[in-house]
Amino acid sequence: MKNFYDSGASFTNQPQLSSLYLEKSDFIRLNNVRLGYTFDISQLKFLRSINLYVSAQNLFTITSYTGYDPLVDTNKQVGGNQSLGIDYTTYPSAKTFILGATVKF
Structure with a gap:
């Protein structure tokens, strides 16, 4: 709790910290791959x-x-209350596929 106050959060709103919706977010992700010949x-x-x-x-998570x-x-910081790490249903990342060619003259 001391870390919450030390982070610069507003003292006007009393924090009610809870682990009710706390989830483990370990993951493995293939973020970028390129295959060529x-x-x-x-x-x-x-x-x-x-x-x-x-x-x-x-590609996958x-x-x-x-x-x-x-x-x-x-x-979504409001009044000095920190909100990083809280999921506000952000839009999912898009999958992108690119097919290309490099020609040397």
């Missing part, structure tokens, strides 16, 4: 190589946390 086509006069790749972000994202970081 380079084709060597140096026999052509105008091209040296072509690299084809697929990139993905936020393994957790027992019941919210959208175990990395809760919503700042």
Whole structure:
């Protein structure tokens, strides 16, 4: 409780700390992966190589946390009362897939 007051929270509102909704948020996440292959086509006069790749972000998260994202970081501070670490149903992170090519002349 001393850490709560030392964090700069407002003394005007009495804190009522509870572990009723406290959850363990351990998780494993594959956040970013890129797979590619380079084709060597140096026999052509105008091209040296072509690299084809697929990139993905936020592929999966393994957790027992019941919210959208175990990395809760919503700042809704009001009157000096801290709110980091409280899940205000933030929007889930999007999965992104990118298919691309790099051509070297």
